[in-house]
Amino acid sequence: MPHSDELLWGAVGDISRLAALLTMAELGVADHLADGPLGSAELARRCGADPAALRRVLRELAAMDLLRPAGQDAYDLAPRGAALRSDVPDSVRSSIRMLGEESFWYAMGMLPATVRDGDSAFIKRYGHLYDHLAANPAVSAMFDDYMKRRALPFTEGLVKAYTFPPAATMVDVAGGKGHILATVLHANPQMRGVLMDLEHVTGQAERTFAEEGLADRTQVVAGDFFAGVPAGGDVYLLASVLHNWDDADSVTILSNIRRAMNPGGRVLVLEVVLPDDAAPHLGKDIDLRMLAIFNGGAERTRDEYAALLGQADLGLADVVDLGSGASLIEARPL
Numbered sequence: 001m002p003h004s005d006e007l008l009w010g011a012v013g014d015i016s017r018l019a020a021l022l023t024m025a026e027l028g029v030a031d032h033l034a035d036g037p038l039g040s041a042e043l044a045r046r047c048g049a050d051p052a053a054l055r056r057v058l059r060e061l062a063a064m065d066l067l068r069p070a071g072q073d074a075y076d077l078a079p080r081g082a083a084l085r086s087d088v089p090d091s092v093r094s095s096i097r098m099l100g101e102e103s104f105w106y107a108m109g110m111l112p113a114t115v116r117d118g119d120s121a122f123i124k125r126y127g128h129l130y131d132h133l134a135a136n137p138a139v140s141a142m143f144d145d146y147m148k149r150r151a152l153p154f155t156e157g158l159v160k161a162y163t164f165p166p167a168a169t170m171v172d173v174a175g176g177k178g179h180i181l182a183t184v185l186h187a188n189p190q191m192r193g194v195l196m197d198l199e200h201v202t203g204q205a206e207r208t209f210a211e212e213g214l215a216d217r218t219q220v221v222a223g224d225f226f227a228g229v230p231a232g233g234d235v236y237l238l239a240s241v242l243h244n245w246d247d248a249d250s251v252t253i254l255s256n257i258r259r260a261m262n263p264g265g266r267v268l269v270l271e272v273v274l275p276d277d278a279a280p281h282l283g284k285d286i287d288l289r290m291l292a293i294f295n296g297g298a299e300r301t302r303d304e305y306a307a308l309l310g311q312a313d314l315g316l317a318d319v320v321d322l323g324s325g326a327s328l329i330e331a332r333p334l
């Protein structure tokens with residue numbers, strides 16, 4: 001067990017390592033090294049960077065085993081660093097750029113101010129995240145890529161661990177690019193799907209379903225889940241949605257689903273459920289991002305989810321561990 005001082009200063013060093021990682025993603029270092037090693041001056045020229053400044057970042061990236069020294073003042077991509085190439089399957093480049101994007105970085109840097117007055121500094125400066133994304137298409141595209149990347153392990157767990165009712169229609173409420181619904185439909189060929197999201201996102205979902213050969217089993221609907229959700233579904237999925245909203249807004253979304261669902265339907269809430277203990281947990285990390293970016297958005301414990309569901313006339317039926325820190329909460333009408 002490291003000494004507590006090491007843990008403390010390790011966390012401080014994490015800021016420099018994260019900044020180096022963000023620089024690597026933003027400047028496309030991995031793409032420029034995809035064909036083999038380069039000297040740092042040539043790499044700087046290709047990245048459009050200052051050579052002396054980049055050299056110092058490269059040194060840190062090599063210490064993180066993302067790059068490997070390849071002779072005098074030259075670097076090659078290490079296997080770990082290859083995930084930052086734009087052209088590899090499930091590339092993390094766009095996700096990391098999103099986390100380092102000015103507004104997200106600002107939100108975390110301003111956490112002390114947010115905590116002091118209980119009001120998100122992010123919202124004061126950029127407005128609500130989803131309005132900010134609607135007004136900034138380039139950031140929105142990175143955000144949607146980030147959501148897709150982040151959902152990958154959860155989605156794999158979902159299709160392995162959960163038995164969907166045969167021939168059901170699933171409504172993916174705020175389904176983003178359609179990555180989760182597509183995986184569920186591929187694994188359950190008799191099911192049909194409806195994806196609902198904000199208008200500036202639905203085009204991406206349509207493209208996903210067309211590319212995946214699922215256009216004839218899916219319907220994409222633009223809408224606002226505070227106004228209502230598509231009716232007639234047997235399964236309603238809310239994946240990484242409720243943690244963006246306070247209890248009152250979450251109950252509104254759940255109540256709209258409760259009203260719209262077929263008799264005997266179910267609601268699936270995919271979230272990182274907070275443990276009640278003091279152990280390190282992914283949910284505690286993500287919760288601070290929710291705190292920084294949303295007023296009232298939060299990760300919740302099992303009991304807190306049960307209470308929310310109850311307010312929408314839904315009962316918590318089961319919690320299934322999906323691996324990778326996420327859980328599936330199944331709810332049924334009370």
Ligand SMILES: C[S@@+](CC[C@H](N)C(=O)[O-])C[C@H]1O[C@@H](n2cnc3c(N)ncnc32)[C@H](O)[C@@H]1O
Nearest residue numbers: 130147151174175176197198223224225239240
């Ligand atoms: C955190 S993302 C989750 C996306 C997807 N479910 C997933 O797990 O990858 C939240 C989604 O909520 C959508 N959203 C936000 N406000 C909404 C609203 N009022 N009505 C419908 N969708 C909304 C966003 O556009 C975004 O796609």
